[in-house]
Amino acid sequence: MRLGRGLALAAALSVTGAMAETTHTILSFDQLEGWAEDDHAAALQVFRSTCIDFDDPDWATLCDLAEVAGNARAYFEMFFKPILIEDGQDGLFTGYFEPELRGARQPDGRYRYAVYGLPPEIGSDPWLTRREIEEGGALLERGLEIAWVANPVDLFFLQIQGSGRIRLTDGTTIRVGYGGTNGRPYTSIGEELVRKGIYQPHEVSADVIRSWVRRNPVDGRELLWTNDSYVFFREVSEVPSDRGPLGAMNRSITALRSIAVDPAFVPLGAPVWIEKRGAEPMNRLMVAQDTGSAIKGAQRSDIFYGTGPRAGRRAGRIRDAGRIVVLLPIQRAYAMLPETLE
Known part of the structure; x- marks a missing residue:
């Protein structure tokens, strides 16, 4: 049964199968901490940039309305x-960024690691x-090289970020974006360093990993190989x-x-x-415009911090708790309510 719009609703919908139970709770905007203080116009501008790609009629209608919205907060x-949306896992935020590397179109004594x-x-x-x-050497002499870079660790982190300059x-300067993967599961090398007792969880960051691999080139190479996943690129x-950079919506x-989410839970x-x-x-109000192989779960999110070393340092420090709340068209939200709810 459809409930009155003015009510603050809390309804759970169970999903059975291989996944853990998933619940959907409808909130009111006054239950969002800091909602009134955000810059809704900035979020609306980002939403407009990708909502044009929606095919579903309800989303397409909202996109048309977004183009003429005068008051962004009132629009949302x-x-x-x-x-x-919850699946039994605690909320976790990490950060990502667009790296900048130095490289060459042809290999030489310095630039020896190919971006494929x-x-x-x-x-x-x-694969x-x-x-x-x-x-x-499965990719050697196949003409798949886009560029060559100097350091295997920088190439590894470029693959984790999925895009870069x-x-x-x-x-x-050339820009590369995500082109595909070998279809293998992602393994965190930071967690591997913790498992081996080399660092404590709070000590691990991108800079710490990069420094350790450079100090331990043989063991460092083995560490990188513990992650079976391999990302390929395309020039953009x-x-x-x-x-x-381009996200999953191109x-x-x-x-x-902009944030990366698990599209199994968040459109x-x-x-x-x-x-x-x-x-x-x-x-803050964000827009789900990207995905990532390590971003799995209803409450898992990766925040995009920008381009370059400064953004990288900020992103590398983020591993925080919290929650994400998805904004859905009203009719979709009410469709999630159990039919027996009175």
Whole structure:
């Protein structure tokens, strides 16, 4: 039964099967911490940039309305309902960024590690592991090289981020974006260092990992190979330099307004309210414009911090608790309510 719009609703919908129980709780906007203080107009601008790709009629209608919305906060409150989706896992926020590397179009004594495009034979089945690719030379002399970089650790982190810029020796810059993977599961090398007793969880960061691998080149290579996942790239230099990298929706993402989510729970393109705790708390309306192999679960999110070393340092420090609340069109929100609810 449809309930009155003015009520603050709390309803759970169970999903059975291989996944843990998933619940959907409909909230009111006054239950979102800091909602009234956010810059809703900034979020609306980001939402407009990708909502044009929605095919479903209800989303398409809301996108048309977004183009003529005068008051951004009123727009979201009028046409959306906040939905808290939970799957039994605690909320976790991490950060990511667009790296900048130095490289060359041709290999030499310094630039020896290739940034590869996707091999044409890769399909839906798992392909070779990272170790087999790098140790076995499966991609050598196949013409798949986009560029060459100087450090295998920087290449590894470029793959984790999924996009980046490479400043070439001739003074030009190319941009690379996600092109595909080998279909192997992602393993955190930070967690591997903790498992081996080398560091405590609070000590691990991208800079710590990078430094350890450089100090221990042999063991460092073995550490990188514990992650079977391997990311391939494509050149996307047509994206203007003042725009963010392309996300999963093939649109530029925006620093501190775009997040990566698990699309099994959160529709790509949807507005998402985040309440991140930690040393740098953040209550903000974002847009789900990206995904990631390590982003799994209803309450798992990766915040895009921007481009370059400074953004990388900020992103690398983020591992915070909190929650995400998805904004869905009103009719979709009410459709999640159990039919027996009175």
